[in-house]
Amino acid sequence: MYAVELDGVSQVYVNRKGAYVALQDVQLAIAPGEFVSLIGPSGCGKTTVLSLISGLLTPTSGTVRVFGEPIQKPTPKVGYMLQQDYLFPWRTIFENASIGLELLGRLNAASRQYVLDLLEEMGLGGYADRYPHQLSGGMRQRVALVRTLAAEPDILLLDEPFSALDYQTKLQLEDLISATLKARGKTAVLVTHDITEAIAMSDRIVVLQPNPGRVLTEAIVPEAIREAQPLHAREIGGFHELFRELWGRFEQMDGKGGGGHGPAET
Numbered sequence: 001m002y003a004v005e006l007d008g009v010s011q012v013y014v015n016r017k018g019a020y021v022a023l024q025d026v027q028l029a030i031a032p033g034e035f036v037s038l039i040g041p042s043g044c045g046k047t048t049v050l051s052l053i054s055g056l057l058t059p060t061s062g063t064v065r066v067f068g069e070p071i072q073k074p075t076p077k078v079g080y081m082l083q084q085d086y087l088f089p090w091r092t093i094f095e096n097a098s099i100g101l102e103l104l105g106r107l108n109a110a111s112r113q114y115v116l117d118l119l120e121e122m123g124l125g126g127y128a129d130r131y132p133h134q135l136s137g138g139m140r141q142r143v144a145l146v147r148t149l150a151a152e153p154d155i156l157l158l159d160e161p162f163s164a165l166d167y168q169t170k171l172q173l174e175d176l177i178s179a180t181l182k183a184r185g186k187t188a189v190l191v192t193h194d195i196t197e198a199i200a201m202s203d204r205i206v207v208l209q210p211n212p213g214r215v216l217t218e219a220i221v222p223e224a225i226r227e228a229q230p231l232h233a234r235e236i237g238g239f240h241e242l243f244r245e246l247w248g249r250f251e252q253m254d255g256k257g258g259g260g261h262g263p264a265e266t
């Protein structure tokens with residue numbers, strides 16, 4: 001059984017200016033424990049795919065399944081991590097990290113301890129009683145990761161979670177997230193504009209093309225790269241070849257007029 005399955009999925013957005021086909025007949029299957037990155041030019045539908053998997057959006061046609069079940073609304077089985085950390089400034093780090101459990105009515109002695117353990121694991125052990133403004137951007141994003149992991153989702157959706165961070169912090173967080181998800185056998189879907197990040201973190205890369213959003217091609221990341229920590233993966237043979245291959249796909253799309261946003265945005 002697949003962790004995530006998009007079966008003939010199309011998504012049409014309708015607004016005052018008419019209808020825009022953001023995704024057309026997308027077929028995608030992700031195995032449990034697999035780390036898949038979605039890349040492609042701006043507007044090709046990457047975030048729409050995540051919204052569909054999360055249950056925030058219902059497809060215009062086709063089916064989205066999570067562990068075999070059609071998904072109709074958000075479920076704790078699927079966690080979502082965004083570019084912004086969205087921490088509440090008036091809540092402590094512990095209170096921010098545990099808010100999901102609180103809302104689900106699952107905050108008890110055991111889950112509190114789990115959140116404290118996760119904070120410790122993310123190097124935030126001494127910060128539980130601090131407030132978000134006392135933390136750096138990278139630390140805040142680690143709190144967001146704890147908040148997402150606290151509800152013990154099986155699938156993590158990561159929508160450009162590193163793009164607001166400085167380069168060094170981004171590399172460190174890539175390593176931390178990769179190790180954390182691998183150790184727990186989580187399934188992950190990462191949306192990124194950074195091809196090197198996609199190669200360093202993923203088992204498989206799916207390239208989407210715009211107008212309308214479709215799967216253009218897929219690439220399996222060589223085993224040696226997959227087994228390395230993202231930081232070191234960049235030095236392994238095959239990395240640059242795969243980068244060039246994927247970059248070539250982007251150039252091809254540019255040549256065909258891809259890379260633009262659809263009419264819905266204007």
Ligand SMILES: Nc1ncnc2c1ncn2[C@@H]1O[C@H](COP(=O)(O)OP(=O)(O)OP(=O)(O)O)[C@@H](O)[C@H]1O
Pocket residue numbers: 013014015020022040041042043044045046047048049261262263264265
């Ligand atoms: N709610 C909406 N209403 C109308 N059009 C939308 C809506 N959401 C997205 N779109 C359009 O659908 C297309 C796909 O959007 P989406 O955000 O999924 O793309 P993306 O690949 O994630 O883009 P980016 O890389 O710029 O974040 C775009 O043309 C966008 O303008």
